[in-house]
Amino acid sequence: MGFSSQQIRSTITSGGQLELSLATVDISDPGADEVVVRIEASPINPSDLGLLFGPADMKTASASGSSDEPVINAEIPPKLLGLIAGRADQSLPVGNEGAGVVVAAGDSEAAQALLGKIVSVIGGAMYSQFRLMKTGQCLLLPEGTTPADGASWFVNPLTALGMVETMRLEGHSALVHTAAASNLGQMLNKLCIQDGIDLVNIVRRPEHADLLRGMGAKHVVDSSAETFEDDLTAALSVTGATIAFDATGGGKLASQILMCMEAAQNANAKEYSRDGSTTHKQVYIYGGLERSPTVLNRNFGMAWGLGGWLLMQFLEKIGAEDVQKLRSRVAAEIKTTFASHYTKEVSLAEALQLDEIAVYGKQATGQKYLINPNKAS
Amino acid sequence: MGFSSQQIRSTITSGGQLELSLATVDISDPGADEVVVRIEASPINPSDLGLLFGPADMKTASASGSSDEPVINAEIPPKLLGLIAGRADQSLPVGNEGAGVVVAAGDSEAAQALLGKIVSVIGGAMYSQFRLMKTGQCLLLPEGTTPADGASWFVNPLTALGMVETMRLEGHSALVHTAAASNLGQMLNKLCIQDGIDLVNIVRRPEHADLLRGMGAKHVVDSSAETFEDDLTAALSVTGATIAFDATGGGKLASQILMCMEAAQNANAKEYSRDGSTTHKQVYIYGGLERSPTVLNRNFGMAWGLGGWLLMQFLEKIGAEDVQKLRSRVAAEIKTTFASHYTKEVSLAEALQLDEIAVYGKQATGQKYLINPNKAS
Numbered sequence: 001m002g003f004s005s006q007q008i009r010s011t012i013t014s015g016g017q018l019e020l021s022l023a024t025v026d027i028s029d030p031g032a033d034e035v036v037v038r039i040e041a042s043p044i045n046p047s048d049l050g051l052l053f054g055p056a057d058m059k060t061a062s063a064s065g066s067s068d069e070p071v072i073n074a075e076i077p078p079k080l081l082g083l084i085a086g087r088a089d090q091s092l093p094v095g096n097e098g099a100g101v102v103v104a105a106g107d108s109e110a111a112q113a114l115l116g117k118i119v120s121v122i123g124g125a126m127y128s129q130f131r132l133m134k135t136g137q138c139l140l141l142p143e144g145t146t147p148a149d150g151a152s153w154f155v156n157p158l159t160a161l162g163m164v165e166t167m168r169l170e171g172h173s174a175l176v177h178t179a180a181a182s183n184l185g186q187m188l189n190k191l192c193i194q195d196g197i198d199l200v201n202i203v204r205r206p207e208h209a210d211l212l213r214g215m216g217a218k219h220v221v222d223s224s225a226e227t228f229e230d231d232l233t234a235a236l237s238v239t240g241a242t243i244a245f246d247a248t249g250g251g252k253l254a255s256q257i258l259m260c261m262e263a264a265q266n267a268n269a270k271e272y273s274r275d276g277s278t279t280h281k282q283v284y285i286y287g288g289l290e291r292s293p294t295v296l297n298r299n300f301g302m303a304w305g306l307g308g309w310l311l312m313q314f315l316e317k318i319g320a321e322d323v324q325k326l327r328s329r330v331a332a333e334i335k336t337t338f339a340s341h342y343t344k345e346v347s348l349a350e351a352l353q354l355d356e357i358a359v360y361g362k363q364a365t366g367q368k369y370l371i372n373p374n375k376a377s
Numbered sequence: 378m379g380f381s382s383q384q385i386r387s388t389i390t391s392g393g394q395l396e397l398s399l400a401t402v403d404i405s406d407p408g409a410d411e412v413v414v415r416i417e418a419s420p421i422n423p424s425d426l427g428l429l430f431g432p433a434d435m436k437t438a439s440a441s442g443s444s445d446e447p448v449i450n451a452e453i454p455p456k457l458l459g460l461i462a463g464r465a466d467q468s469l470p471v472g473n474e475g476a477g478v479v480v481a482a483g484d485s486e487a488a489q490a491l492l493g494k495i496v497s498v499i500g501g502a503m504y505s506q507f508r509l510m511k512t513g514q515c516l517l518l519p520e521g522t523t524p525a526d527g528a529s530w531f532v533n534p535l536t537a538l539g540m541v542e543t544m545r546l547e548g549h550s551a552l553v554h555t556a557a558a559s560n561l562g563q564m565l566n567k568l569c570i571q572d573g574i575d576l577v578n579i580v581r582r583p584e585h586a587d588l589l590r591g592m593g594a595k596h597v598v599d600s601s602a603e604t605f606e607d608d609l610t611a612a613l614s615v616t617g618a619t620i621a622f623d624a625t626g627g628g629k630l631a632s633q634i635l636m637c638m639e640a641a642q643n644a645n646a647k648e649y650s651r652d653g654s655t656t657h658k659q660v661y662i663y664g665g666l667e668r669s670p671t672v673l674n675r676n677f678g679m680a681w682g683l684g685g686w687l688l689m690q691f692l693e694k695i696g697a698e699d700v701q702k703l704r705s706r707v708a709a710e711i712k713t714t715f716a717s718h719y720t721k722e723v724s725l726a727e728a729l730q731l732d733e734i735a736v737y738g739k740q741a742t743g744q745k746y747l748i749n750p751n752k753a754s
Contacts, residue, residue: 083676086643249675266463275687288675296671296683298626298662299460303690306673307682310652 003027003036003104006373007093007128008348010052014088016076018056020352022069023091027130030106035114037133041151042098042126043340044351044360044369046247046287052094054087055080058361063354070352095126095371099141099150103130110135118145120153120331127348129373139331151370152183152340155311157330158323159286160188160338162314163245164197165326169318170282174198176236176244176257179289180220181208183340183368184247189217190337198239202232202253223253229260236264244283245309250290254283254306255297262300276301284309289363342368347375380404380413380481383750384470384505385725387429391465393453395433397729399446400468404507407483412491414510418528419475419503420717421728421737421746423624423664429471431464432457435738440731447729472503472748476518476527480507487512495522497530497708504725506750516708528747529560529717532688534707535700536663537565537715539691540622541574542703546695547659551575553613553621553634556666557597558585560717560745561624566594567714575616579609579630600630606637613641621660622686627667631660631683632674639677653678661686666740719745724752 009023030036044052056074065071076084099120105111119138125131141150167175177188180201192199193216200219201212209220219239221231235241242265244257258281265277281300286309296306315323330338346356351371360369386400407413421429433451442448453461476497482488496515502508518527544552554565557578569576570593577596580586586597596616598608612618619642621634635658642654658677663686673683692700707715723733728748737746 255670275689278690285675286679293632294673294675296673298665298671302663302685302687305682305684307684308679310679312652313655313680 002029003130005128005130006348007125008052008095008351009091010054010094011089011091012054012056012076012084012087016078016081018054018072018074018076020052020072021065022348022352025128027132030104030111030132032106032108033111033135034106035102035111035119035133035135035138036104037100037119037121037131037138038103039098039100039121039126039128039131039373040147041100041345042095042371042373043152043155043342044371045096045152045155046289046363047155048094048096049361049363051092053361055083058357061354061357068349070349072352072354072357093125093128095128096124097122097152097154098126098131099147099153100131100374101147102138108135114138114140117141118147118150120150122154127351127371127373129348139327141331141334145334148342148345148370149335149339153330153334153338156184156187156340157334157338158315158326159184159311160191161326161329162311163188164191164195165318165322166284166309166314167197167243170243172241172243172282174200174239174241176200176202176241177247178202178223178244178253178257179204179247179287180217181205181211182247186212186215187338187340189215193217194337198241200232200235200239200241200244202257223256229256232256233260233263233267236260237267240264242279242281246283246285247287248290249285249288250292250294252295252297253290254285254294255300257283258300258304258306259297262304276303278303280305282306286310340368342370345370345372345375347371348373350375379406380507382505382507383725384502385429385472385728385748386468387431387471388466388468389431389433389453389461389464393455393458395431395449395451395453397429397449398442399725399729402505404509407481407488407509409483409485410488410512411483412479412488412496412510412512412515413481414477414496414498414508414515415480416475416477416498416503416505416508416750417524418477418722419472419748419750420529420532420719421748422473422529422532423666423740424532425471425473426738426740428469430738432460435734438731438734445726447726449729449731449734470502470505472505473501474499474529474531475503475508476524476530477508477751478524479515485512491515491517494518495524495527497527499531504728504748504750506725516704518708518711522711525719525722525747526712526716530707530711530715533561533564533717534711534715535692535703536561536688537568538703538706539688540565541568541572542695542699543661543686543691544574544620547620548657549618549620549659551577551616551618553577553579553618554624555579555600555621555630555634556581556624556664557594558582558588559624563589563592564715564717566592570594571714575618577609577612577616577618579634600633606633609633610637610640610644613637614644617641619656619658623660623662624664625667626662626665627669627671629672629674630667631662631671632677634660635677635681635683636674639681653680655680657682659683663687717745719747722747722749722752724748725750727752
């Protein structure tokens, strides 16, 4: 038998054309330790947009095809063509994570135990109607959990947990987060309150500060305020935070955070050191909301580090056993600490409409789309 | 009895005036485990200039006093006054390291054993005629070594060794160095040849490339060449270097190094990864020859780090036993691998002449001054 499955594809030609479209693939019957999952919910995360759009200028996007089989085209700016060499002319499926119902299972006990159950899955190509998965890639959700509840089970929850674990592993006792009103930021805020960890939330607008304070956040500073650097230094003095996770990447924010950390450390220093505080100050860039170059003024002594932080590399570093502990915690708290909220549910074809792309493509705070590949149209 | 010792002092007033002058201090008699060293050679390192000049604009420098008791004044730019809060209005002695003859010793066996011997010393205030030191701060030099041979025994040799050790400790197998024609750079080049380690030397002028090649350097790239990025990528492909030590700090050099490391890694990659290579690429900034902001284009994937690197923090990290091993190696190879060459020897008073400051203050490659506080005038 087998299943026929529609899925979203992204292709960038070596000539610099992005094409988004739907393709149909056949799903083979599950092997002994495999199951077929009917995907009913898969979020559009910022990390999915990188694969979906590449470096295309979405202001040039145009639509063709039909409403059932839409096609989107857009241009890659010529100077960014170097970035796509590795994926040129390949039709790539998209979608990091999702959740759905197991509709077919192999002969193994583990596979049979999942039949008819709702599971969360990870492994790419989740913007598909059906996915063949190893049982080890499935997380069985507690009774009473819907696919929409379990769709965002991996990227944001494990990133939030990974930030807190990184803080601990590297010897810090409090942390800073930027773009803190994002879905991930709200989740990190809940997690830190739950675990009694001091978190300094940096937001870009007064209304985002209000939103987080309404959710119980104690330390919120607004980078659009004139008093930003003083406010941040004060929050860093109180919390002693010396590690930050920055979703924006570009501009002066990382430099400002390091400078304010240094000022907060020096405020309590007993004697002059011309090389600054010896306390290590660390900023990890984990996103690229701001594409401009990162500019560091280096007015923060010599004990500092800046680097990229990637969830998958972090999970590889801590190892399978510790990852399993984090996954189990996510399953147990999927409707509380790690709950996500969506502004809209769309079908595969609806996700490839220009007006929808204009909304979710902006990664605006508070906007989070859910794709249901099996949504009745 | 005791000794009377002239020394160089640097004061920055809270109003923003730098004053360099000579002061005379009395040296007390040595305790049981102490010796008095008559300093005969102390280098002017880039790391000394930070304490000597602070953030003063030396283009505003003026001279007064007499030729025996010179005084230099210069202005701190008002916007940099925040940097000197910790040292304001304090008269600070200068000079990290040096060498000389033990002219008085305490009663202990260790102290008596050093009497009349030539020793290298570390501990600040080396631009002084005499220094009271603990025996543990003295490194006995092999027979036939002069104070001038042993003057630069700590900062540059241990920095070069520290870079190679850091490379090993962090799992890299080859390294990159910028401003590579400096005294330190030449030393690192000799050390790497000696130890069979691949070193990519980045210089800023064609004649510096020639200089290093003449000293046996295999990989030299010139950042002033139009083909710099291609040349660097090629050298990084051959050597596999994924760690760099940057003396300049400002501008785009760190970003270019990370980009070329990533390109060299991806050249051998088998499949596309939208997050780039998973090999960690690291740049450490250990100097500030270029004061402008550090600008990162972040076109080098996510597995990267940038940070400050400070010799003293590195030595603290590896611990006393390993430091002792490095010190012993320096003593054994002080006239070969770790030999320094000086362009001029000056007295304390001569070091405070405007025309000399104009030369050594520039930190120009190939210029290295030696102060002999007991030079006959």
